[in-house]
Amino acid sequence: MAVALAALLSPTLIPVAPAQAADFNPHFIISDNEMRDYDSMDYGDILLFLTRRGGLQLARAVDPADGRLKDAAGLIADAAERYRVNPKYLLALIQKESSAVETAKPTTRQLDWATGYGVCDSCALTDPATVKYRGFGKQVTEAADWMDWYLGLDGALALVKPGETRTVDATQVRPVNLATAALYAYTPHVHGNRLLWSIWNRWFGPGAASFNYPDGTLLRNSRTGGVAVMQGGKLRPVASRTVLLSRYDPAGIVDLNEYDFAALMDALRGPAVKFPDLSLVHLPDGRIYLLLGQQKRHVASMAAFRKIGFNMEEAIEGTADDLADYAEGLPLTEASAPPSGELVRERIGGALWYVEAGVKRRFLDETTALADFPTRPVRLARAGDLEKLADGAPMGLRDGLLAKAAGSPVVYVIAGGERRPVTDGASFLAFGYKWSRVITVSDATLALHGEGQPLSFAVAGGI
Numbered sequence: 001m002a003v004a005l006a007a008l009l010s011p012t013l014i015p016v017a018p019a020q021a022a023d024f025n026p027h028f029i030i031s032d033n034e035m036r037d038y039d040s041m042d043y044g045d046i047l048l049f050l051t052r053r054g055g056l057q058l059a060r061a062v063d064p065a066d067g068r069l070k071d072a073a074g075l076i077a078d079a080a081e082r083y084r085v086n087p088k089y090l091l092a093l094i095q096k097e098s099s100a101v102e103t104a105k106p107t108t109r110q111l112d113w114a115t116g117y118g119v120c121d122s123c124a125l126t127d128p129a130t131v132k133y134r135g136f137g138k139q140v141t142e143a144a145d146w147m148d149w150y151l152g153l154d155g156a157l158a159l160v161k162p163g164e165t166r167t168v169d170a171t172q173v174r175p176v177n178l179a180t181a182a183l184y185a186y187t188p189h190v191h192g193n194r195l196l197w198s199i200w201n202r203w204f205g206p207g208a209a210s211f212n213y214p215d216g217t218l219l220r221n222s223r224t225g226g227v228a229v230m231q232g233g234k235l236r237p238v239a240s241r242t243v244l245l246s247r248y249d250p251a252g253i254v255d256l257n258e259y260d261f262a263a264l265m266d267a268l269r270g271p272a273v274k275f276p277d278l279s280l281v282h283l284p285d286g287r288i289y290l291l292l293g294q295q296k297r298h299v300a301s302m303a304a305f306r307k308i309g310f311n312m313e314e315a316i317e318g319t320a321d322d323l324a325d326y327a328e329g330l331p332l333t334e335a336s337a338p339p340s341g342e343l344v345r346e347r348i349g350g351a352l353w354y355v356e357a358g359v360k361r362r363f364l365d366e367t368t369a370l371a372d373f374p375t376r377p378v379r380l381a382r383a384g385d386l387e388k389l390a391d392g393a394p395m396g397l398r399d400g401l402l403a404k405a406a407g408s409p410v411v412y413v414i415a416g417g418e419r420r421p422v423t424d425g426a427s428f429l430a431f432g433y434k435w436s437r438v439i440t441v442s443d444a445t446l447a448l449h450g451e452g453q454p455l456s457f458a459v460a461g462g463i
Helices: 043-053 072-083 087-098 108-112 136-151 178-186 190-203 241-247 258-268 302-308 366-372 425-430 443-447
Strands: 060-062 069-071 166-168 171-173 218-221 227-231 234-237 254-256 280-282 288-292 295-298 342-345 352-356 359-362 378-380 402-405 412-415 418-421 438-441
Touching: 043 072, 043 087, 060 072, 060 136, 069 072, 072 087, 072 136, 087 136, 087 190, 108 136, 136 178, 178 190, 190 258, 218 258, 227 258, 234 258, 254 258, 352 366, 366 438, 402 443
Parallel strands: 218 254, 342 378, 402 438
Antiparallel strands: 060 069, 166 171, 218 227, 227 234, 280 288, 288 295, 342 352, 352 359, 402 412, 412 418
């Protein structure tokens, strides 16, 4: 029976519901209504759930409330109904405290202390005050009874009170509802409540699978280090670190716990990003493409191939399916040089341009160029270089960037070419964004992007 807190957020920020949060919000873990949803699963649902995950369904124990011998599903279902506590919470609590739900053959110790009830950080399991709660039946019953008792308290009498800021593990936390306060009274540690939240979302909520991450967002599994990118509403695994460094800026990666990452991948998996940027891909029908960003550019002829300076030894074998998600770009001809585009600065005036396929596009501010092409070198224009090129639209910001105008507090996420305002600080942090990654650009650069839907984790109807 433990208690904790994490990730300091201002208590004035909007609470985030556990099924919609991108990251753990220590102020709001489970709503009061969710905790009281005692008929969310019946006996059959619980039995099937346990059977699919491990061997806990085989456990038997006496229910201290009625003296009857029951299986694990029966004990959980009856305790949930008797004390009007969500059986999903009891399942998540058992897993958090003992890992018994996802164990093929739970040990006696796991069953005896399944919910951690009566066990404090300094308690000895042989202490008579602790021993009286030993046993699977007692653990389930006492945990449900305790939660029912806490939810029935006048908030002013609660040990941990809703709306009251407390310092736990050097972190300030203000529970915004009684259920969250109860969780901190039961488990006064950050890692414990975060673990419960992760298990709850992994099992019963859409978890990260419902998060509307904008295109261009890089997400990383915090346990394995695997990275994927949101593109076209799909989460595409990035095949290797070489691919990652050649195509994206890893400084902007958002970390997700392994459960949220897995849930999002299961729901939105797209094809892997297999090739580094600027790869030459040779298809079975003989066509050769240069991959540039999200575009594939067909090499129009072998004469163009040779003139541009390509070498067949550089080509990677691929299929049409591998390139299906790339947009068709302009073909590469003998006049295409350089094929990947370049940054060019005027000798007089110092204006910066992006030059590609005979077209020059101006950057309205230097910050945009550094954000769009952080590793691309800049060439000083030779006399007459720019005058002979056609004018294109000014250069905007690439997807996934966080940007704001000078003197304005509004932060935008660039997604699908639009600028989407982040509605509040809680939403910004819930998405895993970092303030240090916000760049300041000119009003004119922001105006190149039409305003899209706000990005928010605010819950309709409150909590």
